[in-house]
Amino acid sequence: MTWEAVIGLEVHARLLTESKLFCGCATSFGAAPNTHVCPVCLAYPGALPVLNRRAVELAIRMAIATDCEVQPRSVFARKNYFYPDLPKGYQISQFERPIGTGGHVENGGMTVRLTRIHIEEDAGKLMHESDRSLVDLNRAGTPLIEIVSEPDLRSASDAAAYFTRLRQILMYTGACDGNMEEGSLRCDANVSLRRPGAPLGTRSEVKNVNSFRYLARAIEFEIERQTAILESGGKIVQETRLFDPAAGETRSMRTKEESHDYRYFPDPDLLTLEIEQSWIESIRGTVPLLPRQRIARYQQDYAISAGDAEVLTADRGIADFFEATAAEAANAKSAANWVRNEVLRVLNDRKTELADYRVTPAMLGRLIRLIDSGAIGGKAAKEVFDEMSESGDQPETIVEKKGLSQVSDPAAIRDAALLVLERNPAQVEQYRAGKIQIFGFLVGQLMKEMRGRANAEMANQVIRELLESPRA
Ligand SMILES: [Zn+2]
Structure with a gap:
């Protein structure tokens, strides 16, 4: 009996706003390190977040485009963890109450259901050198949406096709520029195996894949790796893995934490996000x-x-x-x-x-x-x-x-055709003797005579008429 792969994707898309999610810093890519920063995104004590309206609008537009239910109330929570690229010590993300729920993406004959779309902020970036690591916080606080699918995908190629379609929708709606090289779009894949019809198996999560090809290869590798473990009677460990494109394999990064490890709680500095129906409807009108x-x-x-x-x-x-x-x-x-x-x-x-x-x-x-x-x-x-x-x-x-205009004057074409036939009596004889292939040659001569400008249909017609009339 074979194994069935069960795959779900979590896609992170950077929203196409001018400024960050909770402050006025620019989001443009490629600036000198730590130049797009302020007390809010550097997490100075007492600095307060102010929500970017445009980011919410783009998230709603994407939710509508994927047939999600736009929630009239959603809540920003703090996801607590320590990492050097995260000055606050927590990431602001929608946890229990996301902005969009349900929805689906159609791709060919395949329907992939969406669990949720939520808004969150990105972290900064670490650059590792041989003897030290550097932190660039330009990206800290830029707005993202995370689009979480149900585990409806069954193969690496289906997953890549779904990711491709999702990128297309993100770009059509203007929610995201889809630039994967600059990290505007990245994807985590949850992969598990089961016997067909059996309950879900233990999954591994491959983090931060930023190309369709790598996604397919990472999933294929995971399917092979997990198959080998299960076939030899082993158990899959729930963990987070990284794909190494050079080696073509995934490697364990850390055993997977549960959501309670993050001690989520509603951010006391941000109000419940309340969205009026009329605003949703006006955004609906902007979905192409x-x-x-x-x-x-x-x-x-x-x-x-x-x-x-x-x-x-x-x-x-x-x-x-x-x-x-x-x-x-x-x-x-x-x-x-x-x-x-x-x-x-x-x-x-x-x-x-x-x-x-x-x-x-x-x-x-x-x-x-x-x-x-x-x-x-x-x-x-x-x-x-x-x-x-x-x-x-x-x-x-x-x-x-x-001088490319076409000559469609019957008289001019006829004059030139007569000239061509006069110059090629042998070929005319051959045609009349039944060698009809010679017809193409004579039309070609006519086109040449008229420097390619004769109306081709008329040229054919005139030559035929002349060859078939006994007088010519
Ligand atoms: Zn800032």
Whole structure:
């Protein structure tokens, strides 16, 4: 009989506020150590916390986006422990009464239930050198939400897929920038094994994983490690472990403490957080359409394939760019192809962010209209697109400057076609003798004659007509 893995994730996301959770210090990343600090986040005696309204708003927005119940009353508690990066000797976190409860995240055919979303402050950072450790408190007191899932995940790949989807929702809602390299998003994984249908086994917790790939590898390692212990008749110890990416393994950090070890109690310096229903409703109005909803709409309204819809919605900026392009072009299918194939290629090749990209949805939409109206051909359109990406010039300007406009004048195409047939009597004979493959050659000659600007459909039609009429 096999073992079944039971996995739940606790995701910490840094909220995208300008200032910290309980003081006015800046939250920007990368400042010189200990420059974004004040008496509150340094925990000077008598300094009092003042809650950041924006942080609460972002937490509520994320709670709504994941279908959580937003609690009208939530309570900040002190989680007491000592660590050198924690000047107060406690972390302020919502314990018994979090801001969001219930909720779920859909991913493909999978539903992951959420236990809770709560607001808390981050700790500072330790930097270890060979003979000493240094403390940087710039991060101390920056606002986080912790999103705790039920143990609904059964494999490393499911866990990575759920984490990916959660990051997407965080970025769509603007709650978090999703920057995992800067530590804006990190994840703890609870992993245990059981026989299918049996009660939950003892779990280990892998802390602070900051990449999808590491998360999958850490969970795979844990499943193997626990399987080996259980198969040999051993027992799993409840503990906290760290993943070492270089070694590809997890290592024991400490045996896991229970929540009563932290001596939680409501912070006497902070009032119960009371949220009016009207505020929740106004925040609800700011939640954008999420990836899942956009994918459904693209498939339904625009007849775009599931795979293309997934690619177009992976990033909110790209999804917005696509929608604006489709509206300008009045041709969603073509807009989807251009964004998916060309825009993403250019951004990727140049390592450019969408914000710095010179082509706007209006420009791309007008380029598509030029194609659809027959003003330019497909080959010329690619040239216009590359030039737009390079120079940022308007499509019409480029068509004009480079003489790329398509010739759709039947008389002009016919004149050129006659000239081509006259010059190639042998090929005309071969065609009429039944060697119909020669047709493509003659159309090619016509396109060459017209420097690639002939309307391709008309060029085909005219050549065929002339070859088949006995007079030509
Ligand atoms: Zn401060």
